[in-house]
Amino acid sequence: MSANALLPGATIGVLGGGQLGRMLAFEAKRMGYRVGVLDPTPNCVAAQVADFHVQAPLDDLEAAKRLAERSDVVTFETELVPADLLAHLENEVPVRPGAKVLRTIQDRLMQKEFLRRAGFPQAPFAPVHDPRECDDAVGEVGFPAVLKGRRGGYDGKSQARVPQPDALGEAWRTIGQRPAVLERFVQFRMEISVVLARGAQGEMKVYPVAENVHRRHILHTTRVPARVSDRVRREAERLACGIAEALGHVGVIAVEMFVVDDGTVLINEIAPRTHNSGHYTFGACVTSQFEQHVRAICGLPLGDPSLLSPVVMVNLLGDLWLQRTPPWEVVLSRPNARLHLYGKAPPRPGRKMGHVLVLDDDVDRAHQEAESILRELEQG
Ligand SMILES: Nc1ncnc2c1ncn2[C@@H]1O[C@H](COP(=O)(O)OP(=O)(O)O)[C@@H](O)[C@H]1O
Ligand SMILES: [Mg+2]
CATH class of the missing domain: 3.40.50.20 (Rossmann fold)
Known part of the structure; x- marks a missing residue:
């Protein structure tokens, strides 16, 4: 210590x-x-x-x-x-982490330029200041593409699809005519993320790779272990550790990635903090991502990130509250399910209100059970 x-x-x-x-x-x-x-x-x-x-x-x-x-x-x-x-x-x-890390990450363009300088793989991209005066770089991105506001986006906010070049102007108006980045739409086989912690002395502990499904650009489920080959897993870990190192990050950091058909791993984006796709660690790992962040920023030895049980996390969005308060017995009656509610009011469609973890030695069964919990909550 x-x-x-x-x-x-x-x-x-x-x-x-x-x-x-x-x-x-x-x-x-x-x-x-x-x-x-x-x-x-x-x-x-x-x-x-x-x-x-x-x-x-x-x-x-x-x-x-x-x-x-x-x-x-x-x-x-x-x-x-x-x-x-x-x-x-x-x-x-x-x-911790410091201002320099936040400055690099919080602007999507700076983040992508940092990744490019440091040699990390990602989809082709180009800055868009005003689509009426685009430079050649925009044409080189390729289509379909996605236009993303440089700042302040989360859960798919400030993003618009751009199927072909002539849709760029409309997409730009959709996101509020703000400085943006155009990026190639990736036909991914799977989305994964790596959550890790880096201590002040540079030591790192990496959590098991998470397999993520998004709906309407919002994280829907996280499944761990992810269904990836050892090669993809090692590559994902190598990239995430390399990024944390290159940033000089201290604390927990999450790296979202796309796995494409030939097994190539591309970086989607970096979050220099604890992450929704790491919620499974709070219940299914020896040390949660939140304890790990405390350890890292307080200069304590990092904890053990090992998985105690295969797990599936499902997010609970405000839509579930539209008719009435969801029937929590559905979760509470299952001994292997953990209910997390965030204490937010009011519930709104798309707002993250909580999540459920389902722990099971059989991760397929955990996945089915998580989806059926959600269906039962939806039906009220
Ligand atoms: N270039 C892309 N190609 C394919 N899907 C994408 C791309 N960019 C974003 N998405 C989809 O939208 C989701 C949210 O986008 P992301 O850039 O991660 O923004 P946010 O900050 O809202 O999480 C991604 O997890 C992915 O499912
Ligand atoms: Mg994201």
């Missing part, structure tokens, strides 16, 4: 108060840490668990400084925090 490790009793300041902050707070509290949260929403879901809440927008530097004053280390749970604000806080308190 390093001499300046932050031990239980220390205070962790978290920028952002959503479900990732909430689960981080649960795990930090379990280990005896204090937690403060900065978020504009009264009684935000992380503040429901934390010791204190600084209620202010994520770009309020004075408020962030108040959080930092009361914290021994500051971290973030969303890329919506301005990197400049992190850079200011770095003068006052350790910030």
Whole structure:
């Protein structure tokens, strides 16, 4: 253990108060840490668990400084925090991961340029500032393509399909005429992700590769172990570790990838934080991604990422609440299912409200059971 490790009793300041902050707070509290949260929403879901809440927008530097004053280390749970604000806080308190990592990741174009410079494989892309004055690079991307806003997108927000070149103008208007990146649409065989933690000394622990299915651009299920060959698994791990290293990241990081038909692995995007596709670790691994993040940012030895049981995670979206409160007996009556609800109100279509893990030695059975839980919840 390093001499300046932050031990239980220390205070962790978290920028952002959503479900990732909430689960981080649960795990930090379990280990005896204090937690403060900065978020504009009264009684935000992380503040429901934390010791204190600084209620202010994520770009309020004075408020962030108040959080930092009361914290021994500051971290973030969303890329919506301005990197400049992190850079200011770095003068006052350790910030992990640092401003430089966030600056590289939070702008899709900078992220892709970083990956290209460092030699990581990804789909062809080009910046789009205004489709009326496109340069040749746009033509070289190839079609069909996807137009993605450079900043602030999540769960497929600020994205539009571009089937052929003449649809670019309309796609650009759909995403609000903002600076964007055009990228080739990948005919993938499977989506996977690798969640890992990197400590301040550069040590890394990698979680088992996750197999992800998205619906309407939102994560639907995660299945672990993923149905990939050893070669694909090793390649995915190599890429994710290489990225964490090249960024000088400290904390948990997730790398989303496409596996294409010939077994090639392409990077889709990087999230420099805990990740929805790592929720399975909170119940199915020795050390959850949230405990692991606490360990990494506090300078503790990293925990064991091993899988305790094959698992399938299914997200619960606000659509389930349209008719009435979902009949939770459906989940609670199954001894191998774990219910996670985030304490959010109100439920809205597409809003992530919670998730369920199904643990089973037989991962196909776990998958079927997760889908049938969802069907039963939908039917009410
Ligand atoms: N270039 C692409 N080719 C194929 N599918 C894509 C592409 N970009 C995004 N998608 C689909 O949309 C999902 C969400 O897109 P992503 O870029 O990961 O944005 P977000 O920040 O919303 O997660 C992806 O997981 C994938 O299913
Ligand atoms: Mg994504």
